[in-house]
Amino acid sequence: MSTARKILKLDRPFEMRRGGVLNDVQIAYETWGDLAFCADNAILIFTGLSPSAHAASSTEDGSPGWWEDMIGPGRPIDTRRFFVICVNSLGSPYGSTSPASINAATGEPYRLTFPVLTVEDIARAGHEVALSLGVRKLASVIGPSLGGMTVLAYCALFPNAARSVVTISGAARSLPFSIALRSLQREIIRRDPAWHEGNYATNEIPVSGMRLARKLGMITYRSAKEWQLRFGRERANSERKPGDPFGIDFEVEAYLENHATKFTGQYDPNCYLYISRAMDLFDLADHGGTVADALKRFGVDRALVMGVETDLLFPIEQQQELADGLKAEGREVQFARLPSLQGHDSFLVDMDRFRPVIAEFLEGAVIK
């Protein structure tokens, strides 16, 4: 466990948006930099589906975080200027209350007795962390992917809690193509006999299902164009096993195999199922009639919408919809349409394109 991880324990029951109540909720988070005396320099970051709150290294934990190149002294999210908070999503297994947590009422993990999780629940858990730290109004709330959805939920639930918002490769709601892909990933896990209807032992998780779901994720997180340039029809180095007519022939297959192997065992399958489903269920139109209505009512003064042209899961048209919808009287809206080749994952890899845009936007943040 990272020594930089802090835990907020809520002393009252947490009511879930779609019904059900969690007791003894805890939310894991990390922080970087210092909160100003007037508490106006805080940035709250929500993550994608799989990362922990460890977005960047710090003196307490020197290991690189998932957005290491983005956060730190002199980096785009500059920790000399901002007090940065990253929360581990409610429902995620890295310290926050989740389906893998022990339910004090039963002494057993929640597993499938965990209530339906929504993106709004994740947003509200993050809000609790900001409040607990004495933040009055966020300088910005920032999130990529699922985090991009979460910042929208955040601004809809707490319209005046942030002065600006940055959504990266997010969406106002999931399209049926993305729902279909995630639904299939979940079914792949649930059909693994080792899933046992969610009642697997911690050391006997449905590895095969998780590996296959991860490979499908990898395929949809990147782009066909990138792979064509990167792999072409290169053959894998590894010798084909004799008597196995369906082994690994191509470099792209070896790449997926390596990544799936790395991921497995790191993520609790039930947590994956709950968070994946939360993404399908999210619809910003639930907050005010239409997506456009909901966006207009956000209390932010400034918004940055970033998207990538090769994104299969959250296509660029969805980013355009957000940028258009955010335009309102007196609000400054910036839309960055990036030609990155790495698809949905670009915010993690194409740093040279993402960093300057975020740096410039945050330089314009007013801190009194």
Added chain:
Amino acid sequence: MSTARKILKLDRPFEMRRGGVLNDVQIAYETWGDLAFCADNAILIFTGLSPSAHAASSTEDGSPGWWEDMIGPGRPIDTRRFFVICVNSLGSPYGSTSPASINAATGEPYRLTFPVLTVEDIARAGHEVALSLGVRKLASVIGPSLGGMTVLAYCALFPNAARSVVTISGAARSLPFSIALRSLQREIIRRDPAWHEGNYATNEIPVSGMRLARKLGMITYRSAKEWQLRFGRERANSERKPGDPFGIDFEVEAYLENHATKFTGQYDPNCYLYISRAMDLFDLADHGGTVADALKRFGVDRALVMGVETDLLFPIEQQQELADGLKAEGREVQFARLPSLQGHDSFLVDMDRFRPVIAEFLEGAVIK
């Protein structure tokens, strides 16, 4: 079994391109119309991955075929004018020799002892059928999807066997993105414990793996745009099962479920694995240095290349590559870039766009 199905039995061993020999090969096919006295009005059709040779109804078999609207009297592939042959691919379970066939030498199905299958083997099996029917030179060789690859292999292997070629949503070779998706489909089947390393009993096939692979197929055969228009975020009618937090919520999930259920049991899993792999392995550049070199050497006078802008698996750029490469001295090349919404599957559903193009091209066919 369809009564229109005919079988060609080869009386000599069939040498497979990547090694191995099959004895007692049989190739299933159907025909429509009559071969002209000078045998110059024949069209040979190769199929996609899953269909049988039953491309259209006939007096012997009145059930609709997989390309019913395309083939028949007065239809674009006009059976009053042409003698039409559709072959069941070698390796497919609908009557042709395949991994599901009994190996006479052992009395057991070939299963994984079947030699590596290539698109060239499928093309050569089709050529044997045409020869056996007394066809001297085809008026045209036509194929969609895998069939689109097969007609390319056919023209490369037998440069002077056809006067024209029609490739529909095909490709000169598979891109890494398509290879990755098919590789994952195969792995999903192979990881189903019921696959038993290929040694399942005929009545105990790996249903779960086949269903999941089929769903992934469905997702990639259509387009995100079509599904957005067709399903949006419509909720499924079926009641959510109590205590199942991951059941079917959305109409798109119900649609996939219905289609996967229909497909399962119809297709032998080992055959699927072999044919799917053949698509990955195909590379027209194996016939002459580069794709462009291979295409230039085709002996056809005319070529029609059709592709669809929303195709994820065989993207339109691959069709453009074929059309450009086919251009050679004195050869007439037509490229139809269609805006159909139904992705790779468009040739099966968007008939109003496909029919007139094929009809017009075939009207220009010279029959002496």
